[in-house]
Amino acid sequence: MSKVTIHELSKHIGERVEIDGWLYNKRASGKLQFPIVRDGSGYLQCVVSKKEVDEASWNAVDGATQESTVHVVGTVRAHQKEPGVVELGVETFEVRGPAEDYPITPMEHGTAFLMDHRHLWLRSSKQVAVLRIRSEIEQACRDYFYQNGFTLVDAPILTANAAEGMSTLFETDYFGKKAYLSQSGQLYLEPAAAALGKVYCLGPTFRAEKSKTRRHLMEFWMIEPEVAFLEFDGLQELAEDFVEYIVGRAVERCQEELKTLERDVSKLANVRKPFPRITYREAIELLASKGMPAEFGDDIGGDEETVIANSFDRPVIITRYPTAIKAFYMQPDPNDPDVVLGMDMIAPEGYGEIIGGSQRIHDHDLLLERIKQHNLPLEAFQWYLDIRKYGTFPHSGFGMGIERAVAWVSGVHHLRECIPYPRMLNRIYP
Ligand code: 4AD
Ligand code: MG
Numbered sequence: 055m056s057k058v059t060i061h062e063l064s065k066h067i068g069e070r071v072e073i074d075g076w077l078y079n080k081r082a083s084g085k086l087q088f089p090i091v092r093d094g095s096g097y098l099q100c101v102v103s104k105k106e107v108d109e110a111s112w113n114a115v116d117g118a119t120q121e122s123t124v125h126v127v128g129t130v131r132a133h134q135k136e137p138g139v140v141e142l143g144v145e146t147f148e149v150r151g152p153a154e155d156y157p158i159t160p161m162e163h164g165t166a167f168l169m170d171h172r173h174l175w176l177r178s179s180k181q182v183a184v185l186r187i188r189s190e191i192e193q194a195c196r197d198y199f200y201q202n203g204f205t206l207v208d209a210p211i212l213t214a215n216a217a218e219g220m221s222t223l224f225e226t227d228y229f230g231k232k233a234y235l236s237q238s239g240q241l242y243l244e245p246a247a248a249a250l251g252k253v254y255c256l257g258p259t260f261r262a263e264k265s266k267t268r269r270h271l272m273e274f275w276m277i278e279p280e281v282a283f284l285e286f287d288g289l290q291e292l293a294e295d296f297v298e299y300i301v302g303r304a305v306e307r308c309q310e311e312l313k314t315l316e317r318d319v320s321k322l323a324n325v326r327k328p329f330p331r332i333t334y335r336e337a338i339e340l341l342a343s344k345g346m347p348a349e350f351g352d353d354i355g356g357d358e359e360t361v362i363a364n365s366f367d368r369p370v371i372i373t374r375y376p377t378a379i380k381a382f383y384m385q386p387d388p389n390d391p392d393v394v395l396g397m398d399m400i401a402p403e404g405y406g407e408i409i410g411g412s413q414r415i416h417d418h419d420l421l422l423e424r425i426k427q428h429n430l431p432l433e434a435f436q437w438y439l440d441i442r443k444y445g446t447f448p449h450s451g452f453g454m455g456i457e458r459a460v461a462w463v464s465g466v467h468h469l470r471e472c473i474p475y476p477r478m479l480n481r482i483y484p
Contacts, residue, residue: 055127061095063140066130073098073126073142076153076177077118079160087115089147091124092177099133100126102144111147120159121177123151172475173484183311184471187304188460192256194303195277195456198296199254204279207246207253209239215434217241218381222261224272235260238453241383243280244414245441247449254279256456266479268468269356269406271457273477280451286385286395286413289450290371293399293409294327296454297369301325304463317465321403324368331371334393337362350392351376360404369408373397382428383421385413385448397452405462411452418442 057072075093082088085104090097102115118124125148133139157171158178168175175181199206214231216223217238224235239255246253256277263270279292305312305322312319332340334354341348344361348354354362354372363370374393377386384394399409415421421442425435460472470476475484 059095060091060093060098063096063098063130063142064138067132067140068130070127070129070145071142073128074150075124075126077120077122077124077149079120080115080118082116087112089115089118089124089126091126094182097179098140098142100128100142100144100147102147107144107146111144114147114149115144118147118149119153119156121153121156121174122149123153124148125150169470169476169481170483176474179314181471183308183314184460184464184466185474186311187308187315187464188456188472190304190308191300191459191463192275192277192456194300195256195296195454197303198299199252199279202252204252204254205246205250207243207250207255209236209242209255209257209278211236211258215241215438216430218261219428220430222263224260224262237261238276239278240280240451240453241438243278243451244438244449247280247282247451248441248445248447252279252281264479267356268470269458269461271469271473271476271478274458274469274473275456276453277456278451278453280449282447282449284413284450285448286373286397286450289411289413289452290331290373290397291327293371293397293411293452294329294369297329297399297409297459298325298327300459301463312464315464315466317463322463324402326368329369329371329399330366331373332362333374334372334376335374337372340365351378353379354398356406359400359406363400363402363404363406366402368402370400370402371397372400380412382424382430383412383414385415386420395450399454401458401462403462403465405458408458408462409452409454411450413448413450416442416446416448418446 055070055072058066075091078090078092080089087102089100091100104112126144127146128142128144130140131143133141158174212233213236214233217240226233236259238259243253243255258273259276260273301322305319338348341358346361374387375396377394380394380396384396387393387395396412398407401408457469457472461469466472
């Protein structure tokens with residue numbers, strides 16, 4: 055007799071097997087009981103007939119509570135009504151770890167309650183589906199860059215300098231000196247691009263953003279490529295090729311999960327390059343034409359992003375933002391000095407900015423001037439300036455927030471369900 059996972063059962067029809075899992079749900083009808091067991095790999099309907107099992111097994115099923123650990127032995131057979139589905143004709147059923155009053159029942163629960171029980175909520179079918187899609191997307195990100203000749207370079211988490219502005223830094227003590235949790239691996243990838251050409255990192259990043267929106271987490275994961283000698287047009291091509299690939303992978307390999315989440319996948323079928331591209335100036339005009347007047351220099355916030363996104367049937371790239379509202383390291387546009395060669399990619403359907411990127415300043419003196427203008431501590435950036443001193447080169451890169459991409463692909467409204475343990479304003483438990 056073999057111990058198998060539920061996912062593999064269809065290869066074992068007619069065989070006696072052993073299953074370890076948890077009781078998901080059950081129903082009964084007369085002399086039959088139907089416990090549904092889940093083991094992390096899938097869900098299995100078990101059929102327990104009073105005639106065919108001993109009393110201990112029958113009573114064990116009868117008394118088993120939701121989420122109790124169970125051990126089941128039986129014979130795998132094709133489901134009588136659902137083609138392609140298997141069930142288990144039970145021989146013995148044993149409760150090995152009883153669960154008392156499992157707090158998450160099939161009824162509706164409020165968000166605060168679910169978030170307090172996140173460690174248990176993870177077991178629910180929709181949460182399982184989202185985590186599978188997240189895993190597929192992260193794997194697809196790694197595969198994309200691996201297959202395209204990029205080298206993985208892990209960036210540090212403890213840093214001595216800010217990458218994305220001083221206002222959202224988490225500060226910590228580093229043996230009597232100040233250190234910060236990384237906001238982005240970018241600054242560390244730029245030197246690595248001079249060593250290895252095409253590099254990327256994937257890791258956690260931290261922003262003390264005092265904003266309570268569905269699109270912001272304090273700790274989120276970011277995938278960031280950085281490429282030597284890549285300029286602004288090439289950067290946009292890389293971003294759209296990458297997004298087309300990862301969305302395609304999730305749609306192809308997560309069909310079950312997307313069905314569980316009732317995601318309208320026809321909306322994802324359009325994610326084909328080329329993506330529409332508009333400049334920031336055009337975006338301002340578009341907003342005005344939709345009754346949302348904005349002036350040059352205004353930030354494009356979440357509501358504005360949604361209005362812009364709704365004008366297109368696939369992700370849209372907005373380019374050439376005003377210098378004043380973007381990061382210190384962005385290369386000025388040689389044809390329009392008030393704007394920088396920065397880009398954001400906005401997902402459709404209101405999921406907001408998924409990618410931010412730019413060509414980087416490669417002129418030493420200009421970068422020095424920008425560091426001073428932004429009141430950044432010069433000592434902490436000497437190493438970053440060195441890259442412009444020893445064989446400088448044009449280069450570009452971007453960052454994509456994993457949770458934003460997962461929310462969009464999964465059709466999940468709030469980022470808090472797109473990471474196993476969300477860190478939000480006022481929440482670090484569990
Ligand atoms: O636009 P951002 O701030 O860009 C950077 O950090 C660059 N250094 C990246 C680079 O060029 N290598 O952040 C990039 C992406 C955003 O587009 C968004 O998807 C995500 O990171 N992001 C967040 N996701 C969740 N919660 C937050 N608070 C986020 N802030 C940014
Ligand atoms: Mg951004």
